[in-house]
Amino acid sequence: MEYDVAIIGAGVSGASTAWQLSRYNVKTALVERWADVGFGVSKANSGIIHGGFHHPVTSLKAKLEILGNLEFEKLQYELGFPFERNGIVVVAFSEEEMAVVRKLYAQGVANGVRNLEMCGRDRLLELEPKLNPEVVGGFFCPNGGTIEPYRYVFSLVEGARRNGVELYTGFEVSAAENDGDCWRITAADGRTIRARYAVNAAGLFADRVSALFGGETFTIHPRKGEEYLLDRNSPARPRRVIFPVPTAHSKGVLVIPTAEGTTMIGPTADPCENKLDTSTCADNMQRILSLVRHMVNGVSPRDLITSFAGLRPVLDSEDFYIARSEKAPRFIQVAGIQSPGLTASPAIGVYVKDLLKQAGLTLVEKEQIQYELAPRHEARHETPEALDRLHKTDPAWTHIVCRCEKVSEAEIVEAIRKGHTTLDGIKFYTRAGMGRCQGGFCSAKIMKILSRETGTPMEELTKKGGNSRLLGGRLGTLPVESQKEETL
Structure with missing residues (x-):
């Protein structure tokens, strides 16, 4: 488990940095404390691509906002997420x-x-x-413009993983030790990775991560x-x-x-x-x-x-703090990324990549990068003729599970197979449960599909990982008397 770079935090900043590094012959790990990427600050983002007029260009946030704004057509073409200018x-x-x-x-x-x-x-x-x-x-x-922020993060991470970045979820950093030319990073559950360079993109917990690495003291x-x-x-x-x-x-x-x-x-x-x-x-x-x-x-x-x-995650300065640490070796700070952090994120990724290069990381471009140019199939956006063709390859395409948002079983299975194994992860990836009834009619169906595809018992499924179990107790434990009453 040895890497050139470990990125701590898989929100818009960490995911953008991972996507940038995936273009180079650099072994990169992306670690996230929650059960899925984008489950921290990024999942509750307003989804606005800002215009660059709210902050003076003397601030770092304004400079990166303006540069980041210009990148979204290119990124959408490369990665295929919902975006409208x-x-x-x-x-x-x-x-x-x-x-x-x-x-x-x-x-x-x-x-x-x-x-x-x-x-x-x-x-x-x-x-x-x-x-x-x-x-x-x-x-x-x-x-x-507007963008779907969770789909944006998912697309960045999918693109990065397709090009060699390794992802660790449920990895809450609890300790970091510098043993000379490498960081030994330990998670709360005992897992450990080693990396020569570390990037602190931990959002609300960037102050805590900085302290663990012996970096600068600041408060989020x-x-x-x-x-x-x-x-x-x-x-x-x-x-x-x-x-x-x-x-x-x-x-x-x-x-x-x-x-x-x-x-x-x-x-x-x-x-x-x-x-x-x-x-x-x-x-x-x-x-x-x-x-x-x-x-x-x-x-x-x-x-x-x-x-x-x-x-x-707000700093006293109200500006972004993106810099090489002056206290911890080979450690990059990416903190205070509040609005317009989503808009600035493509430029943040480039900025951090350049800081790593300044810190001594060797960057050699790969000969070929894998892009996903074709848009995803989504039942709500397909014509009847296209759905008929999809049905012939897999009948699950015409089994609509979420009626409010017209999401098919095939899309839910695709989300699960891409690693989204919580109810929220599936919701953010497919929009199932985001409509008028907010999952009132489709959640149970999604849970059955999730249990079937992963082999996880229904009573162990979670909403967003951790202790957020969806069912209390265990299924099939009703008293005999209650079972008789139910039968009658």
Whole structure:
């Protein structure tokens, strides 16, 4: 188990770094504390490709955001994940807000963002008819867009693994020892790997990992963002991503037409002490609904189908911290990757690769890289004729398990065979359970398929790994009396 590089954390930053390193003759390990990749900060991402106007270009996050933004068409072509460059509108509802909008526009121009357009009321309503007609003005950033964040991470990791990167899930780093020219990295369950170089992309736990390696001392401050999802039939779904005027610590509550057809509203931006607290509350839901109704028409609580929360890993500087450690040898820090970390992630991968080279890692490009150019088959996107052809190769293609999102048994089996063996992993890979009923009708069917394909007893299946078992007790242990009553 000896590697040239060990990347700790398989979110957008770690996965992007793994994809970059997979292009070289470098033996790389990607380790993740959770049961599947992207299960940390990245899974609750808003899925926005930001435009590069919110932060001054003097910050590292702005530089990498702008560079990363330019890479997504290429990455989508190489790896095949849902992505749409549908543009961003920033809207103001008063002359006071317009003053902030003008500053944002000027900052975007100074950052080199192309094709920004200042807009009056009529032009904004033309660009986005769902806007409240009381809008005063704003600007349009056509290079913004939306992406499905978990599919993006899965695609990066699949691409990296196809090109030689080895993945370890459930690997929570508990110790690190430098024995001269190599790091000995130990997981909480006792597994050990050795690597000459280590990359700390551990998200909310990057401060703890840095301490384990004897690196710099810093503190990650969790900042909770609650999001609410509207049914794909909601009349509030806009064409563009809609931004309000930002606050001191947040880009504000947004309206996001997700890359797969639903509408997301949020997030909040509240300090949080517990790095595992992903609870939501009714007060924040009402606050978000009120703010969103002020921006767009057609928002109804009847269309809410679920809520969730994510935690941003924030440093005191509010900027990214990506650098070679000055305390720990052959150790790269990738910390404080909050918004716009998803947008910046392709550039983060390149940046970290270059830092490793500066630290002494020899990088020789491979003669050939394996790409997956053909898009995945998905029942909801296939024509009846195409489904008929797929059915002839495998009847599971026309056995629809998730009716809300039209996900077939064949897609669920594909997800399992690619290593997604929790209910959440299958949901994020296929969208089964993401629709109106939120898995109310399909979860039991998915569990049966998962048990059949993996040989795992139903009572040992989990929602997201660890202790998140889906069933209590064991099946088949009902008292005899209860069995008789059930039969009658």
